[in-house]
Amino acid sequence: xxxxxxTYREVADFRLIYIREAHAAxxxxxxxxxxxxxxxxxxxxxxxxxxxxxLLKNNALTIPCLIxxxxxxxxxxxxxxxxxxxxxxxxGRLAIVARPGPQGFAPALRETEQWLSExxxxxxxxxxxxxxxxxxxxxxxxEDRSQ
Amino acid sequence: MKIYRGVMVFGLCALAMHATALGQPxxxxxxxxxxxxxxxxxxxxxxxxxxxxxxxxxxxxxxVGVKPVVLLFGSYS
Numbered sequence: 652x653x654x655x656x657x658t659y660r661e662v663a664d665f666r667l668i669y670i671r672e673a674h675a676a677x678x679x680x681x682x683x684x685x686x687x688x689x690x691x692x693x694x695x696x697x698x699x700x701x702x703x704x705x706l707l708k709n710n711a712l713t714i715p716c717l718i719x720x721x722x723x724x725x726x727x728x729x730x731x732x733x734x735x736x737x738x739x740x741x742x743g744r745l746a747i748v749a750r751p752g753p754q755g756f757a758p759a760l761r762e763t764e765q766w767l768s769e770x771x772x773x774x775x776x777x778x779x780x781x782x783x784x785x786x787x788x789x790x791x792x793x794e795d796r797s798q
Numbered sequence: 799m800k801i802y803r804g805v806m807v808f809g810l811c812a813l814a815m816h817a818t819a820l821g822q823p824x825x826x827x828x829x830x831x832x833x834x835x836x837x838x839x840x841x842x843x844x845x846x847x848x849x850x851x852x853x854x855x856x857x858x859x860x861x862v863g864v865k866p867v868v869l870l871f872g873s874y875s
Contacts, residue, residue, distance in 0.1 A: 652870065663866045666856065668847070674875040685875040703850050706874040714870065716850040728843040730834025731871035739842040739858075739867040746866070748838050751831050756872075763868060770866060779839045 652760060656714045659767040663738075667714040669703040670726040673733030696721055738763055740776050842867075 656665050674682040675692045684690075693699040699718055707716060719725045726732055730751060736759035738747035747766060749759030769777050836843075844858045861867050 659868075663868050664861050664864070665868045665870070667870045667872070669850070670871055670873055672873045672875045676875075678875075682875055688874070690875045700850060702874050707850070715856075717847040717856050718850055719847065725843075725845045725847060726871065728845065729836065729869070729871065730832050732831065734870075734872035736871070737836075737842065737869040739862060739869070741863050741866060743841050743862040745836060745838055745840050745842050748836055748840075751833060767866070767868075776866065 653710075653712050653714065655760065655764050655767070659764075659771060662771045663767055665714050667707075667712065667716045668719055668725060668731070669699060669706070669716055670719045670731055671699075671723055672702070693721070736760060736763055738766055740779075744779065746776065746779065 659665075672678060672685070672690060672692055674680050674685055675690055676686040676688075677691045678685075688705070690702055690705075691698075693702065696718065699721070703716055703718060706712065707714075717725075723732075729735065729737060733752055734756050735751045736747065736749040736756060737745060740746045747759060747762055749755040749762075766777055769775075842858065842862070844862075846855055846857045848855055858867065
């Protein structure tokens with residue numbers, strides 16, 4: 652992920668969006684390392700920011716990071732939990748919509764790299780598939796940091 | 799006969815509770831995984847969020863049109 656960012660950061664705008672935990676130590680399906688690192692469900696936006704800071708630091712990630720609000724509005728708008736990849740064309744339409752979860756994440760990174768490679772090489776955005784002609788209705792979400 | 803009825807009632811209650819649980823969020827309120835309705839070619843839902851490092855506001859509407867945008871959603875766990 653970091654390598655892809657370093658390779659294509661000049662030709663694409665990358666954002667890591669930190670959302671609610673997938674397997675927090677105090678969640679329904681905790682993973683062992685969440686218990687070891689004390690990663691818990693976020694009660695406040697400060698909790699979420701602190702955990703995001705840890706993720707970036709411990710994994711040497713330099714991708715610009717955004718923090719979803721405590722209403723999980725962006726997460727919900729994109730049905731992004733537990734993790735998910737999207738690529739947005741310059742016309743605002745979705746070029747890549749990955750399946751959510753670990754089964755979708757790795758294949759989506761490979762697809763994204765191919766897409767970006769073609770974009771970088773040709774200066775042309777790869778065409779959308781034929782069944783993608785129907786544009787969805789855009790929704791706008793305003794950040795709320797009151798939580 | 800009473801025992802048979804009791805078993806039947808208990809079984810139906812257990813089945814109903816299980817079916818209800820399947821339709822609910824996780825124990826901690828965690829959302830169930832869903833692909834949602836977004837498809838390739840749909841307009842990306844716009845949003846405004848604050849950055850972690852520099853506290854600057856990111857407005858997707860301002861970024862679209864300049865370069866493609868790659869959104870990577872996730873968490874530590």
